[in-house]
Amino acid sequence: MSGNRIITIGREFGSGGKLIGMKLAERLGVKCYDKELLDIASDHSGLCKEIMEHNDEKPVNSFFYSLVTDVHSGSQPFTGYMNMPLNQKVFLAQFEAIQKLADREPCVIVGRCADYALASHDNITSVFVSGALPDKVERVAALYNISKDKAMDLIPKTDKKRANYYNYYSNKKWGSAASYDLCINSSAVGIEGAVDMILDFVKKKEEQKVSG
Incomplete structure (x- = not known):
């Protein structure tokens, strides 16, 4: 793995995680x-973008956790497993795209088990x-032009899907403080405040690494 600076962001639906990532x-x-x-993974794997989108951040019913860990350790290239079921191809294509991207350039990556894919980076x-529910409801309702009741219904369903995906593929628990370097409540500090906190944390983490 390269030494490019990579920041990965897991997020509750409506917490502003994507916006924080963009501003960061x-x-x-x-x-x-x-x-x-999805575009990068589609180009690399040959799978069409529509298929990638349909299977995006969805867990699969399969036995191939050991396969993922073997590939994660670098023992096999993902492209050698193209005879597997479609949903498995989609996950592995994204997994490989994340690793190649991190080797290529410094960046911010939102979601998709990126922290697990890059654990050895x-x-x-x-x-x-994370964020307070009222704030998340307001943000989701405004962003998707839906009612607050619909947003209230959509938030836990989306978070459950993200949690299932993360918990299935990684050896960690989605949203648990032990799974991440830094956890932030965007309702407590605001979007810009969250960006400032991440930048300050990264700076201190890198200084600590240099000082040994």
């Missing part, structure tokens, strides 16, 4: 990757963003 990337002068990863900071 802007401050750092790098790119923020969210659904753009030399310079990664993993962040999880």
Whole structure:
């Protein structure tokens, strides 16, 4: 793995995690990757983007946890497993795209088990963003132009899907403080405050690494 600075962001739905990632990337002068990863994975794997989107951040019913860990350790290339079921191909294509992206450039990556995919990376900071329910409802309702009742219904369903995906593929628990370097409540500090906190944390973490 390269030493490119990578910041990964896990997030509760409506917490502003994507917005924080975008602002963070802007401050750092790098790119923020969210659904753009689907295009990269699609180009690399040959799977069409529609298939990637349909299976995005969804767990699969399979036995291939050991396969993932073997590939994660670098013993096999993902491209050698193209005879497996479609949903497994989608996950592995994204997993490989994340690793290749991290080797290529410093960036911010939102979601998709990026922190787990890059666990052996030399310079990664993993962040999880949560938020108060009223704030999340307001943000989701405004962003998707839906009622607050609909947003209230959609938030736990989306979070459950993200948790199932993360918990299935990683050896950690989605949203648990032990799974990340830094956890932030965006309702407590605001979007800009969250960006400031992440930047300050990364700076201190890198200084600590240098000082030994």
